[in-house]
Amino acid sequence: MTEFKLSLTGVHARNEATIQATQDWERGRIDSKGLNAAFREDVDSLVALQKDVGADYISDGQITVAWQDFLTPFTSGFAGVKKGAMVRWYETNTFYQTPVVDGEISSSGQVIWRRIERRLTKGGRFRIALPDPLTFSELAEDSHYGNAERLLFAFAEAMNKELRTLGEKGVEYVQFSSPALVARSRRKPLTRDRLKQLGEAIRTSTRGTSVRTGFHTLFGDASPYIPQLFDDIPTDDIGFDFTQTDPDSLAGTRKGIIAGVADARSTYLESVDELRGKVERVLERTGSRSITLAPSSDLRYVPRVCADDKLRRLGALRKALGGR
Amino acid sequence: MNLSRSFPTQEIGSLPKFSWRTKPFRQMRLEDADLVSAKVWGDKLQVPARDELLKLLSKRAGFTEEERLAIVDFSLLYAIRMGETAGSGLALRQGLDLVWSGEQARTEMYETPVSNIGGFEFIGRVRSFDNKYWRMASIRSPPAYRNNYHVDELLFTQKHTRRKVKVPVTDAITIMAWSDNHYYTSKWAKEKVSPLERSFNARREFTLDLARIIRKVIRELIARGADEVQIDIPAATQYQSREDIGLVAEAFNETTKGLAATFSVHSCFPPRVGYGMLFPEILEMKKCERFSFEYGNRDGYGRGVSDEARPGFADLKLFREYGYQKGLGVGVIHIHTDRLPSVDVVADRVLYSAKVTELDPRLLYVNPDCGLRTRRPEVAQSMLDLVVAGAEKARGDLSSA
Numbered sequence: 001m002t003e004f005k006l007s008l009t010g011v012h013a014r015n016e017a018t019i020q021a022t023q024d025w026e027r028g029r030i031d032s033k034g035l036n037a038a039f040r041e042d043v044d045s046l047v048a049l050q051k052d053v054g055a056d057y058i059s060d061g062q063i064t065v066a067w068q069d070f071l072t073p074f075t076s077g078f079a080g081v082k083k084g085a086m087v088r089w090y091e092t093n094t095f096y097q098t099p100v101v102d103g104e105i106s107s108s109g110q111v112i113w114r115r116i117e118r119r120l121t122k123g124g125r126f127r128i129a130l131p132d133p134l135t136f137s138e139l140a141e142d143s144h145y146g147n148a149e150r151l152l153f154a155f156a157e158a159m160n161k162e163l164r165t166l167g168e169k170g171v172e173y174v175q176f177s178s179p180a181l182v183a184r185s186r187r188k189p190l191t192r193d194r195l196k197q198l199g200e201a202i203r204t205s206t207r208g209t210s211v212r213t214g215f216h217t218l219f220g221d222a223s224p225y226i227p228q229l230f231d232d233i234p235t236d237d238i239g240f241d242f243t244q245t246d247p248d249s250l251a252g253t254r255k256g257i258i259a260g261v262a263d264a265r266s267t268y269l270e271s272v273d274e275l276r277g278k279v280e281r282v283l284e285r286t287g288s289r290s291i292t293l294a295p296s297s298d299l300r301y302v303p304r305v306c307a308d309d310k311l312r313r314l315g316a317l318r319k320a321l322g323g324r
Numbered sequence: 325m326n327l328s329r330s331f332p333t334q335e336i337g338s339l340p341k342f343s344w345r346t347k348p349f350r351q352m353r354l355e356d357a358d359l360v361s362a363k364v365w366g367d368k369l370q371v372p373a374r375d376e377l378l379k380l381l382s383k384r385a386g387f388t389e390e391e392r393l394a395i396v397d398f399s400l401l402y403a404i405r406m407g408e409t410a411g412s413g414l415a416l417r418q419g420l421d422l423v424w425s426g427e428q429a430r431t432e433m434y435e436t437p438v439s440n441i442g443g444f445e446f447i448g449r450v451r452s453f454d455n456k457y458w459r460m461a462s463i464r465s466p467p468a469y470r471n472n473y474h475v476d477e478l479l480f481t482q483k484h485t486r487r488k489v490k491v492p493v494t495d496a497i498t499i500m501a502w503s504d505n506h507y508y509t510s511k512w513a514k515e516k517v518s519p520l521e522r523s524f525n526a527r528r529e530f531t532l533d534l535a536r537i538i539r540k541v542i543r544e545l546i547a548r549g550a551d552e553v554q555i556d557i558p559a560a561t562q563y564q565s566r567e568d569i570g571l572v573a574e575a576f577n578e579t580t581k582g583l584a585a586t587f588s589v590h591s592c593f594p595p596r597v598g599y600g601m602l603f604p605e606i607l608e609m610k611k612c613e614r615f616s617f618e619y620g621n622r623d624g625y626g627r628g629v630s631d632e633a634r635p636g637f638a639d640l641k642l643f644r645e646y647g648y649q650k651g652l653g654v655g656v657i658h659i660h661t662d663r664l665p666s667v668d669v670v671a672d673r674v675l676y677s678a679k680v681t682e683l684d685p686r687l688l689y690v691n692p693d694c695g696l697r698t699r700r701p702e703v704a705q706s707m708l709d710l711v712v713a714g715a716e717k718a719r720g721d722l723s724s725a
Contacts, residue, residue, distance in 0.1 A: 014451060022455035068454045085622040085636075086453065086660055088595045091563050093502050095453040095593060139596050185564040185601050221520055246518050267447060267462055268509040302504060303448025303460055 002283060003290050005056040006318045009216055009239065009258065010129040010177055010298030011070060012061030013307040018042040022065075039064045043117050049308055053315025056292070057127035057173050058120055063300075066115035069096035070131055070177070071139065077111035078158055080104045084141050090179045090219045092265070092301055099140040105154040109161035113169055121170040128166070129298070132176035132215065133159065133201040134190075139180070149197065156204035167209040175214040175258070176202060176235065177298075182220025182244070189224040192232075199232040212236050216258050218297040223249035230255050240282075241296040247281035256290035257282055262314055264295035267306040275317045293318055330685035330722060331674055331715040332421040334653060336590055336616060337433065337492035337556060338695030339406055339426030340704050344381050345399040348392050353385040365701065369405035371398070397480065400425040404485050406705060411712030413705060414667065418712050422490040422552060427695065429477040433494045433556060434502050435459055441537055442468030447504060456698075462504035463530060469537045472544050482549055490552040491545055492590070496534035496575045501559035505530055524567055531571060535578035546585050554588045554616070555579065558694075561594035564601055573608040580611045587611045588653065592618035592694045599639040604646055615643075616653025618693035620673065623658070625665055627672055634676040641680050652681060655693030656714060657707045662699065664706055670714025675721060685722060690715040 014022070021038030024030045046061045066073060075083045075097055084098035112130065120126050131139075133156045137148060145151040163174060181190065181198070190198070206213055215229075216239030222229060223245055229238055230253040239258025240250070243265070250257075261278045262270060275293075282291060293314050299307035342365065344358040359381055366374030377398040380391060387395070403426025408419040430436040435458075438444040444461040451457050478491050508526035515522055542553055560572045580587055589612050594601065599617055606615070623636025631638065643652060654677040656670050665673075670690075678685050690711050696704040 016448065019449050019451070019457055023457075026455055065455070085658075086593060088561060088593050090595065093450075093452055093458070093559065093562060098596065183564070185595070185597055186566060187597075243519055243523055246520075263509065266506060266509045267504045268506050268513065270513070274513070300451060303450055305448055306504070 002288065004318055004321045005290065005292040006053065006314055007055055007057045007127060007258070007292050007294050008050065008059045008061070008299065008311065009175060009218075009260065009294045010062065011067060011300040012046060012059070012063055012298070013300050013302060013304040014063050015042050015045065015304040018063065043120075047120065049311060053312055054318055055311075055315075056125065058123070058125050059127050059129075060117035060120055062116075062129065064115070069094070071096050071099055071136065073111050073115050074131075074136065075099045077107070077115075079106045080144065081140070087139075090183050094301070096139070099136065101140050101142045101144050101151060103144055105158050107158035107161045109165045112162045113165050116171075118169070124170060124172055126171045127173040127175065128171060129175040129177050129216070130159070132178040132180070132198070133205065134198050135178055135180035152197065152201045153204060156201040159205040160207055160209070163205055163209045163211060167211045171211055173212045173214065175216050175239070176205075177216050177218060179217075179219045181225070182217045182222050182241075184220065192228060195225060195228060195232045199234055203234050206234070214239055214256070214258050214292075216260070217241060217245070218260065219244065221245050227251035227253070237290070237292060239292075239294070242278055242282075243296045247278055247285060250282060250285040252285070252287050255288065256292065257286055257288045258292045258294050260294050260296035262295045262310045264297040264299050264310065265301045267302055267309075269309055269313055272313065272317050272320050275313070276320060279317070279321065293321075328686070330719050331688055331690050332686070333410070333418075333711050333715050334420055334422035334490060334616075334689050334691045335407060335424065335708060335711070336655075336691055336693075336695050337424060337427055337554065338697035339403045339428070340697055340699055340701050341428060342399060342402065342701060345395060345428065348387045348395055354381055365402060369402060369409055371401050371405050374398075396429055399428040400477065400480055401484060403428050404481060406708060408485060408487060410705070410708035411716070413709035414713040416709075416712055416716060418716065419487065420708065420712065421488060423481075423485055423487045424490055424492060425477055425481040427492070427697070429480075432458075432697070433492070433695070434499065436473055437494050437499055437538075438503065440470055440473035441534070442470050443507070444503065458502060460502065460504055462506045464507055466507065467533050467537055469540050472541050474541060475544055475548055478545055478548060478550055488552060489550070490554050490588075491550045492554040492556050493538065493542055493545075495555045495557045496531045496538055496579060497557050497572050498559040499534050500527060500531045501562045520565075524565070527563065527568070528571055531575045532578055535575045539579050539581060539583065542579065542585070543583055546583060550585060552586050552588070554590055557589055557591045558593065560589075560591040560606075561599070561601060564595065566605075569602055569605040572602070573605045576609040576612065583611075586613050588614035588616055588651070590616040590653070590694075592655070593621070600642055603642055607646060607648065612650070614651030614653055614687075614689060616655065616689065616691055618655035620656050620658040620665070620693045621660065623673065625663075625669060627668055629672050629676040629679060634673060637673060637676055637680070640677055643681050643683075648681075649683070651687040651689060652677070652683060653689035653691045656690055657692040657710055659693045659696055659699065659707070662703050664710060667710060667713045667717055670710050671717035671721060674714055674718035678718070678722070690718075
């Protein structure tokens with residue numbers, strides 16, 4: 001019996017009212033209170049939608065200015081890390097400020113906790129997406145450690161403090177988003193040794209915590225890492241962007257699968273049958289007992305109405321699949 | 325084009341829009357400060373017939389369509405004068421060698437073409453970074469040529485400057501990459517090919533259909549006197565597979581096929597791996613005479629012409645490694661901050677670029693990293709001043725070396 005779940009997988013699109021509020025705030029037409037009210041309403045509407053479509057986890061969408069880019073909490077909250085040049089975020093028209101590591105990385109353990117909608121963690125089922133240690137270390141400009149492995153584990157240690165806090169405060173699920181593993185431009189896939197090293201870094205990040213975890217590969221083809229990904233990455237679930245990875249390349253596993261079946265970077269709305277076809281191939285290849293239906297990546301790359309439509313369609317898919 | 329002196333100067337395309345240019349289109353009433361801005365900048369830039377603008381703006385609200393178009397024309401004049409007088413803020417009287425009218429007639433570089441090419445529907449705003457968004461359009465049927473969306477601004481610009489004009493045109497890759505590829509994604513959705521092949525084919529077909537339309541736009545611009553055309557490809561580094569980079573070159577070649585002009589290419593803000601990802605495929609852009617890339621963004625603010633002092637310009641070595649002999653435009657000013665480098669640092673950036681590329685300095689253009697539309701007018705003007713002054717100092721240093 002396979003259990004089908006439903007979840008968002010990262011940063012969501014802001015709605016038009018919030019977009020307008022951010023612009024009004026920048027031009028001094030509203031104050032911070034007005035801006036925060038807009039964010040709050042936006043988050044509430046997203047939470048309502050997730051509940052409505054039967055999502056198993058609840059995300060706050062990571063839409064506030066605390067997440068101006070996916071690395072902002074670390075470039076603004078971790079000691080030893082500061083903001084550098086603005087650089088393109090993988091295969092998107094979005095940008096981030098390079099983390100410049102110029103000292104020992106350390107964390108108060110409160111950096112992420114302070115940047116999420118804490119009120120939502122009280123009901124349980126709260127889920128958050130964070131960069132995996134490989135993505136952070138590959139995107140960082142390091143003038144302190146001078147060694148990729150040391151940087152990887154320094155970040156992993158700081159993340160451990162964060163995850164411990166999140167677990168204690170009731171966050172139920174942490175997804176490590178790992179575009180760096182699969183979106184490698186022309187660089188070769190990681191060697192098996194480096195993949196194992198990444199697995200150790202993830203283990204370091206999650207040590208002593210109670211949160212459920214996933215490792216989502218997005219913006220690239222994960223097939224070069226099959227089946228070792230299932231063995232080497234110590235998370236409960238492994239995720240795939242099926243606009244990039246062929247479901248037929250998967251292999252049997254006892255792990256859960258985050259099935260990124262809905263194309264998060266196009267408004268083309270797949271039919272339930274089309275999505276179901278992909279899920280059935282995933283199930284056939286992996287035999288997994290837990291499949292989380294999800295968009296292929298964050299849904300911030302399309303306008304909000306389209307992002308919400310994608311989520312609704314995944315809800316319809318879940319209904320169609322039942323709890324087989 | 326080979327200008328006769330070392331380190332010619334240019335801007336990349338857009339300049340900021342004054343509040344008196346934007347408010348009438350947002351149905352907002354002009355305030356005293358808007359009129360003062362028009363007066364002060366008009367005097368400073370010595371814009372011809374600026375009194376007519378001030379008289380027009382004194383209406384403050386309720387502008388007719390004809391009046392709004394007249395305001396746009398004045399904003400083009402102001403932008404042309406910003407280019408022509410660049411350097412004056414640092415007591416230099418040179419101006420830029422290549423000028424444009426600051427894209428004042430355009431909504432912006434993406435929205436204008438997709439508003440004028442058939443097949444697109446606007447679907448909402450998407451966040452690019454921080455609180456910056458673009459209005460995304462979705463392609464719902466094959467793109468179709470409707471009208472030439474740049475010819476009027478070209479003719480106006482040519483008429484109002486005696487300097488060399490460079491017209492920037494947004495390329496097919498960028499329009500594809502910033503749009504929702506609905507039509508081609510759905511067309512390819514059920515094809516029995518791998519997911520990677522499916523998405524690439526959808527991108528390629530969309531891009532090449534667009535390239536043929538853009539070629540038609542440029543052909544007419546050339547017929548109306550344009551001889552310097554900058555193909556803007558900020559999205560050149562968005563899709564990163566070997567096939568996608570090949571497509572960047574293929575789209576450029578398709579766009580410029582059968583056309584005779586001096587073509588340059590601008591791109592900016594690549595991923596962390598840098599511009600190396602574009603090589604060697606971009607060298608297949610046969611008609612490209614100059615690549616203008618952004619480097620200032622990643623550079624330090626200290627002086628020096630060593631590798632250590634100029635980390636932002638390291639990628640320039642690629643051109644030498646590949647034996648590149650044509651022109652380059654080096655972005656020497658980071659455009660997403662108000663922080664300005666000193667003239668000395670700009671000159672060092674120029675001299676370092678000359679050193680590592682080993683190009684004839686007449687082929688090495690100096691420019692800001694990218695268009696200046698996100699900056700306030702006074703900051704944009706200071707940046708253009710620095711381009712002119714930095715190039716001038718580099719010329720002096722080079723000749724006295």
